[in-house]
Amino acid sequence: MxxxxxxxxxxxxxxxxxxxxxxxxxxxxxxxxxxxxxxxxxxxxxxxxxxxxxxxxxxxxxxxxxxxxxxxxxxxxxxxxxxxxxxxxxxxxxxxxxxxxCALPDTLHSPAFMICRKCDIVVEAQSPSSSFDLSATAIATGFDIEQTILEAEGICHSCVEKVPA
Amino acid sequence: MxxxxxxxxxxxxxxxxxxxxxxxxxxxxxxxxxxxxxxxxxxxxxxxxxxxxxxxxxxxxxxxxxxxxxxxxxxxxxxxxxxxxxxxxxxxxxxxxxxxxCALPDTLHSPAFMICRKCDIVVEAQSPSSSFDLSATAIATGFDIEQTILEAEGICHSCVEKVPA
DNA sequence: ATATTAATGATATATTATAACATTACAAGT
DNA sequence: ACTTGTAATGTTATAATATATCATTAATAT
CATH class of the missing domain: 1.10.10.10 (Winged helix-like DNA-binding domain superfamily/Winged helix DNA-binding domain)
Known part of the structure; x- marks a missing residue:
């Protein structure tokens, strides 16, 4: 087994x-x-x-x-x-x-996390374009981005089911 | 004056x-x-x-x-x-x-910050699509995103100028 | 073998944040 | 104006997170 x-x-x-x-x-x-x-x-x-x-x-x-x-x-x-x-x-x-x-090892990535505020479960997603989105601003201002992290807070589907509100 | x-x-x-x-x-x-x-x-x-x-x-x-x-x-x-x-x-x-x-008051926003790791200056940019980027994943998994924050670390242009490496 | 560097052990303390309760100020209705 | 409830502030104590420092042990390279 x-x-x-x-x-x-x-x-x-x-x-x-x-x-x-x-x-x-x-x-x-x-x-x-x-x-x-x-x-x-x-x-x-x-x-x-x-x-x-x-x-x-x-x-x-x-x-x-x-x-x-x-x-x-x-x-x-x-x-x-x-x-x-x-x-x-x-x-x-x-x-x-x-x-x-890390849920996506060996991947060169800017991680994006979805964090449930009820149960603290963390889901890691690829964030393909988040740094890209910023790049226009970054270039315009001369900022050299080395690393980005996106943290999204919300409610995961099991917690939605558990509690009415 | x-x-x-x-x-x-x-x-x-x-x-x-x-x-x-x-x-x-x-x-x-x-x-x-x-x-x-x-x-x-x-x-x-x-x-x-x-x-x-x-x-x-x-x-x-x-x-x-x-x-x-x-x-x-x-x-x-x-x-x-x-x-x-x-x-x-x-x-x-x-x-x-x-x-x-907040650098963009009155704007309903998912803030995106560019943080210089040398001088800690923080530049706030709009992150128009960062939550959008995640929404596919979020919808697929049933995660209900309430708030996202994107933090980018790097070097601002004045610090690049100041130090060679 | 031995010198060098990297990792761990151990103590102390710094930094960030909140719980709990007392007091004061405010706002709303009478 | 009074008083009653609520929100804000004051105060003490302590919790939670993180690091500096120095001693010791282990690994690696010569």
Whole structure:
């Protein structure tokens, strides 16, 4: 049997074990290729993020790290998280001061997130033209855009169903 | 004489006194119209934000409030700021945990910000299609977008000039 | 082997934000 | 004008998020 878990992601059922394994393998391969150290700590933090398709705060992650005996002080979590963010394995959701595993690895992307304000689920979408939209302004003003993040807040369909208003 | 100050905003010179006065008057009129209390404290905080075309942290604002004898504890600043943000007179720049006066008041908008990572200057642009771009995904997944913010980080033209790399 | 660099451990503290409750000002109806 | 409810502000305390710094250990390169 391929899997025992099946979670709703974005809004579709999927084989979560496979999803997690695939992502870890991809990160492993990437680190191998670029001589980055995919240490047990960094791997564990990525696994923690992949477990949930929602944003986790650094201290929530730290609690989980503690449980697995892999570090217990804030800098440990923050350092692993910056590594993951820096290399595109995770993103920081600024609105939530929290982190999510990247849902579109290996894609050079300006991430766009849809964040449910009820359940905090985070769906990552490609934002193909958002930086393009700004480019006219950017060029006109001489601004050199290096990175854009689009964060959309709203209600996901399961929360709409749950609550009348 | 109309003005004594002239600052670079976005990237253009403009008459800053007029800009400030206009914005304050607009806020005043808006509050009048919707029976909102544009109290001295709220006015002062908006003035502080309008003085700078950059993002200010809550504690920086608080320091300036203290100097004018208008409150000295964090909740004072945060409460005024949430009022201003709630009614569209200011925006929070999540990336910076800081606040800017709205540059496009009275416009129903999904703000887009260009933030210089060197000098923290913040330029607000209209983001006409950013929510539109996401709408296909949003509709497909049943997500109901209520608000989007696009934050672009990069280098503004004065900082490009200042430093070679 | 050893020097160099990168990662982790550990302590302390900085920064950002809010909860909770007391007090004052305002606004609306009588 | 009075009083009653509501909104705003004052004040204290503390929560939540994040980083600086220095010591130690591990990996990597020569």
């Amino acid at each position: 391929a899997s025992e878990t099946s979670k709703s992601v974005g809004f579709e059922q999927h084989d979560h074990d496979v999803c997690l394994e695939t992502a870890i393998k991809a990160a492993e391969a990437y680190c191998d290729r670029f001589k980055l150290q995919f240490t047990p700590l960094r791997r564990k933090v990525l696994e923690i993020l992949l477990e949930e398709h929602r944003a986790l705060g650094a201290y929530a992650i730290l609690d989980l790290l503690r449980e697995s005996g892999l570090g217990s002080q804030p800098p440990v979590a923050y350092r692993a998280l910056s590594f993951l963010v820096e290399h595109g394995f995770a993103h920081k959701i600024e609105r939530l001061n929290a982190f999510v595993a | 109309a003005s004594e100050t002239s600052k670079s905003v976005g990237f253009e010179q403009h008459d800053h006194d007029v800009c400030l006065e206009t914005a304050i008057k607009a806020a005043e009129a808006y509050c009048d119209r919707f029976k909102l209390q544009f109290t001295p404290l709220r006015r002062k905080v908006l003035e502080i934000l309008l003085e700078e075309h950059r993002a200010l942290g809550a504690y920086a604002i608080l320091d300036l409030l203290r100097e004018s004898g208008l409150g000295s504890q964090p909740p004072v600043a945060y409460r005024a700021l949430s009022f201003l943000v709630e009614h569209g007179f200011a925006h929070k720049i999540e990336r910076l945990n800081a606040f800017v006066a």
